[in-house]
Amino acid sequence: MIRLDGVTVAYRGRAVVRDVDLRISAGERVALIGPNGAGKSTLLKAVTGLVTPVAGSVELAGRPIRAMSRLAIARTIAVVPQQAILPFATRVEDVVALGRLPHEDPFRGAGPADRAAIAAAIERVGLGHLLGRDARELSLGERQLVLLALAVAQAAPVLVLDEPTVHLDLRHQVEAMDLLVDLNERDATTIVAVLHDLGLAAHFFPRLILLDHGRVVGDGPAAEVLAEDRIRDVFGVDPAHVRLGV
């Protein structure tokens, strides 16, 4: 589904992602982990076509991403936006509805199928109690859930998330992870998530990709990728401080 060959991304001449080869098959559930500045978010930007690599190639569903229109990419990959600032008062359901932009008729707007997808996303993420409220008045965590629902409504075969749980309390973290597992197992959505919480990554994701200094330094199940010497080398902390529950 996602194929990277020798991808290098540089900002102002400084390589942030270096020579990354990666295969993610349809239906996989993958967590990208690594310390700050390891290049996780940049790698995601290359996968979603937001940045163009200086070297290497990115393919989505067998097509080079350079040859795809924005609309075609948006129908293939849904990205949970980072915290968004809305310039105007916008109801929660209207924010979620934006997820249908790649699908709806550009002139007639949302049709019955779009409205059903919006309603289902709201139901699935559990936003019923927030309907009708201005999304700008919600807490950071609630807004994060609204944006998650937007991406769910987008209903693309691949769902990409960058730190989807930072503002969530413990219960919502677990619920968000459960939702990702459900989308993956029941709807066969390919999930790629950047996570800082190694515990969540280890518990909810069968495959972890560890990045350090822009390179892939570990790829496999948690027990393998999060071996004690790796944690010491990459994160620079005593593994005794990290309880992963693997």
Added chain:
Amino acid sequence: MTMRGDALAGDRIGSGLFEGVRRRPVILGAVGMVVLAVAVVIGVAAGSVAVPLGDTVGILAHRLLGLNVTQTWAPSAETIVMDLRLPRVMTTLVVGMGLAVAGATFQGLLRNPLADPYVLGTASGAALGAAIAVLIPVRTLIFEFGLLHGLAFVGALTAVTVVYRLSRISGIAPMTSLLLTGYAVGSLLAAGLAMAMYLSGSGLRQIFAYLLGGFEASSWIRLATTTPLILGATALIATRARALDGLLLGEEAAVHLGVDVRRERAILLGLAALVTAAAVAVSGLIGFVGLVVPHVVRIAVGPQARAVLPLSAIYGASLLAFADVVARLLGEIPVGVVTAVIGAPFFLFLLRRARTGYEL
């Protein structure tokens, strides 16, 4: 979070939640069309020579709809209505529509509630162009437009082009860069305008009258020249509602929702600038319509461009038509003064009672 997608519950939310809200823009659109029709009739009837409402409706029905109405009015009334008042009212409608749609576009594009049609240098460019035209001792008329209107139009478009080009070579985020560049260029042009006004001597009053805006000089020919431009560009803006909706969440999110942001920004900017330039050339600088109307519409129906753009068009047209009636009844005072006096308090009132705690 329910782990089983409950289709029934989904349907319930679907019908219960969206139906009422979805119908609201349609209802408001219908109400707006009635308001618009009333504005036309009153706009045609009111003035220094009052034409009775019944006669006004009769003349309009007879001449525009081709209805066989018994003629109860003097021929002079028909001349006033058809040759003086109707073109004027139609011009206010077209300009009001254009300004409101351009304002909604600039606000959405720049993601800035304080944006209006004049934000990226169009106003100062047009003003400087007009002032220069007054200084040049050439008097030409093409389609009843003078040098002043021509240079105002060119000035507005040139200013936006310069702002857009300059903004692209800066290192900061495109939207911020556009706003800041617009401010800088606008300030520079304002200095030029001040200089031109200082040098204009007896032409000062003419420049000033233009800056304040008005519709006294409306005619069918002028209307016929401006309307295709404003109507066409406005319609093209409406076809790009999806891009404006995507931008609600920011540029990056818009890209992820399938919007080619760089391309759409250039297109929408060009169209909105064209509408503004044409409006400014025909009627001078009229404030508040482009700022207030889109906000009022958003408070009523939410920020989706597909609803905001057409409703802004309808209500912007009505507002300016009514404002021009007031301006006329008060002895041809500048219509920009009227829009500000009506618009500002109404806007403040709406801000206070907006249910969702509207903030700028």
